[in-house]
Amino acid sequence: MSTMKRQRNSLLYPLPEPSPASTVVNAGHADYLPAERRLSVQAAGWITALAVLAALPLLFSSPFDVSLLTQICIAVTFAVAYNMLLGGTGLLSFGHALYFGLGAYATAHALNHFGSSIPLVLTPLVGWAVSVIAGAFFALFTVRSGTLTYAMITLAIGQLAFSVATVMTGWSGGDEGISLDPTRSNGWGIDFGSPVAIYLLIAGWTWLSTLLMFALTRAPLGQMMLATRDNPERVEFIGFSPALIRGMASALSAGFAGVAGALYALGFQVVTMDSLALSQSTAGLLHAFIGGYASFFGPVVGAALITVASMSLASLTHAWPLYVGACFVLVVMFMRKGLIYAPDSVAQYARSYYAKHGARKLAAHVLLLCSSGVLIAAGFVATIEMIGALSENMGMPVTLFKAFGLQIVADPHRSTHWIVAVFIFLCGCSGMLAFRDRSSLRP
Numbered sequence: 001m002s003t004m005k006r007q008r009n010s011l012l013y014p015l016p017e018p019s020p021a022s023t024v025v026n027a028g029h030a031d032y033l034p035a036e037r038r039l040s041v042q043a044a045g046w047i048t049a050l051a052v053l054a055a056l057p058l059l060f061s062s063p064f065d066v067s068l069l070t071q072i073c074i075a076v077t078f079a080v081a082y083n084m085l086l087g088g089t090g091l092l093s094f095g096h097a098l099y100f101g102l103g104a105y106a107t108a109h110a111l112n113h114f115g116s117s118i119p120l121v122l123t124p125l126v127g128w129a130v131s132v133i134a135g136a137f138f139a140l141f142t143v144r145s146g147t148l149t150y151a152m153i154t155l156a157i158g159q160l161a162f163s164v165a166t167v168m169t170g171w172s173g174g175d176e177g178i179s180l181d182p183t184r185s186n187g188w189g190i191d192f193g194s195p196v197a198i199y200l201l202i203a204g205w206t207w208l209s210t211l212l213m214f215a216l217t218r219a220p221l222g223q224m225m226l227a228t229r230d231n232p233e234r235v236e237f238i239g240f241s242p243a244l245i246r247g248m249a250s251a252l253s254a255g256f257a258g259v260a261g262a263l264y265a266l267g268f269q270v271v272t273m274d275s276l277a278l279s280q281s282t283a284g285l286l287h288a289f290i291g292g293y294a295s296f297f298g299p300v301v302g303a304a305l306i307t308v309a310s311m312s313l314a315s316l317t318h319a320w321p322l323y324v325g326a327c328f329v330l331v332v333m334f335m336r337k338g339l340i341y342a343p344d345s346v347a348q349y350a351r352s353y354y355a356k357h358g359a360r361k362l363a364a365h366v367l368l369l370c371s372s373g374v375l376i377a378a379g380f381v382a383t384i385e386m387i388g389a390l391s392e393n394m395g396m397p398v399t400l401f402k403a404f405g406l407q408i409v410a411d412p413h414r415s416t417h418w419i420v421a422v423f424i425f426l427c428g429c430s431g432m433l434a435f436r437d438r439s440s441l442r443p
Contacts, residue, residue, distance in 0.1 A: 046211055053203040057196045068311055070199045070267045073206040074260055075287060075307045079299035080210055081256035082284030087293040088222065089249045090229035091143070092151040094281050095158030096257050101276035102134055103127025103258025104265040105171070108178040111265075115185040120192055120266075123185070124205050127262030128255045135254025136247070143246035155278075162276045177272035180265060202263045209259050210300070216252070217296055225249050257284075286324070290331050292338020301340045318392065319384050326380070365435070372431030379425025386412040386421065 056069055078100060085091050103126075110118055110126045118126070142153045165172040172178070182192045192198055216222045224245050228235050232242040265271050274280070283306075284299075291302020306324060313320035335342055354362045378400075385398045390412045401408040410417050 046207075050204075050207050053207055054200065056203075057199060061196075063195065066195045066199050068308065070195070070202055071311070072304050072307045073199070073202045074263045074267055075283070075303035076300050077206045077209050077263060078257055078260035078280075078284050079287035079291070079303040080213055080296075081253050081260060082281075083288040083293050083296075083299040084213055084216070084256065085249055085253040086285070086288055087296070087298075088217070088225040088229065088253075089246050091147055091246060091250070092285070093154045093250075093253075094151055094278065094285075095138075095154030095156075095161075096254070096284055097276050097278060097280035098158050098161045099131040099135055099254040099257040100261040100264070100280055101161070101165070101271075101273075103131045103261030104271040104275045105178065105261075106130040106258070107262040107265040108180045108271045109171075111180045111182065111185050112178070115181075118185060120182055120185040121190075121201065123266065124259045124262040127258035127265075129258075131258025131261070132251050132255035134258075136251040138254075139247035139250040143250055144243050158276070158278060158281060162273065162278070165273050165276050172273055172276075173271070175273070177270045179270045182266055182269065198266060202267055205259060205263055209256050213256060214296060221245070221248065286328055290328055290339060292340040294337055295340050298338045298340040302338065305339065317385065317388070319388050322384060323381075368431055369435050372428045372435060375424050375428030375431065377428075379421050379423075379428060382410050382421035383418075383425065386410050386417065 082096050085093055107123050107127045142150055228242045228245045235242050287302035287306055288299045292298025389396055389398045397409045397411045399409050
C-alpha cells in the first residue's frame with residue numbers, strides 16, 4: 001500500500017520552489033508573466049503610469065481628446081480583463097459582453113435608484129459584484145468542458161442574454177437605453193459634471209484594476225492558471241482541480257469586465273443594448289490578439305491603438321471596420337505574438353540580416369519592404385473607397401489624400417482610376433514577393 005499522499009487541493013498555500021528540471025516547463029509561462037523586478041522598481045513604474053494618466057488631460061484638453069482618452073481607459077480595462085481568461089487559462093470567450101453589460105446596467109440602475117446614498121467613486125464596485133456573481137454562476141457548467149466547447153457555450157449564453165435584453169425593455173431601456181446623471185450622486189464634494197473629472201475617475205479605476213490583475217499574475221493562483229492552460233493533466237495529478245482554477249479565473253475576469261462596464265456607464269452616461277452585443281466580446285478579442293495575448297501588457301497596447309485608429313478612421317470613412325479587420329488578419333498571419341513583440345522581432349531580424357549581408361543590402365531590403373507596404377495599402381484603400389462611393393454616394397469622387405498642397409481624388413466612374421488602383425496594389429504585392437525571396441536567401 002502506497003504511503004504517498006496527494007497535496008492539499010488549496011490555492012492558499014504557496015507553491016514549492018521549482019526544481020531545475022521544471023524550469024523548461026515554466027519557460028512557456030515567461031511570456032505572459034511580467035519580468036521579475038524589485039518591488040521598488042515596479043512601484044515606481046506604476047506610480048509613473050498613474051501620474052501620466054492624470055497629466056494627459058493637460059496635454060490633450062479638447063473635448064474630442066478627453067473623450068478619446070476616456071474610451072481608451074474603458075477599452076484597456078476590458079481588454080486586460082478579457083486576456084486574464086484568454087492569455088491566463090487559454091479559454092476563448094465569446095460571451096464577455098454579458099459581464100460588461102451587466103456591470104454597466106447594474107451601475108446605471110444603482111445610480112438612478114440609490115444615487116444619493118452611493119458614492120460615485122465606489123460605483124464600479126457595483127458592476128464588479130454583479131458580474132463576479134454572474135461569472136461564478138456560469139462557470140459552474142462552462143469550465144468543465146474543453147476550450148472549444150467553452151467558446152461555443154459562452155457564445156450561446158451571450159446571445160441569449162442579448163435576446164433577453166431586447167424583451168425586457170423595462171430593465172434594458174430598449175433602443176433608447178438607460179440614462180444616468182453622475183452629478184446627482186454622492187460625489188464626496190467633487191464636481192463630476194466636467195468631462196475631465198469623469199475621465200480622472202475612470203482613469204483611476206483603470207489603473208487600479210490593471211494593478212490588481214497584474215498582482216494576480218504573481219500570486220499562486222495566477223501561476224496555477226498558466227499551468228492549467230499548458231498542462232491541465234499534470235495540474236490535476238499534483239492535487240489541484242483544473243475546473244476550480246478555471247472557474248475562479250472566469251469569475252475574476254468577469255468581475256473586472258463588469259468594472260469596465262461600470263466605467264462605460266459613467267463615461268457615456270447612457271447604457272444601451274450594444275453593451276451586451278457580440279461586437280463587444282469580439283472587441284476584447286481583437287484588442288488582445290493585436291496587442292499580444294501572450295503578454296500581460298499586450299492588450300493595453302492593442303486597446304489603445306485600435307481605439308485611436310477606430311475613432312480617427314470613423315471621421316474619415318465608413319469603411320473603417322474593414323481596415324481594422326484587415327489589420328487583425330495581418331497581425332494574426334505575420335505577427336502572431338502581437339504588436340508588443342514587433343520591435344524585438346524587427347530588431348532581431350535586422351541584426352541577423354545585417355550580419356549576413358551588410359548595411360547596404362539591409363537598407364535596400366527595408367526600403368523594398370516599406371515601399372511595397374505603402375503601395376499595397378494605397379491600392380487597397382483606393383479600391384475600397386471607390387466601391388463605397390458607388391454604393392453610398394452615387395459614385396461621387398472620393399478624396400484619398402489632401403495635405404501639403406497635394407490632393408489625390410479617385411473617381412469611380414473612370415476606368416483608368418480603377419486600373420491605376422489595381423496596378424498599384426499588384427506592384428506592392430510583387431514587391432512583397434521579392435522581399436520574401438530575398439529573406440529566404442542564404443549568405
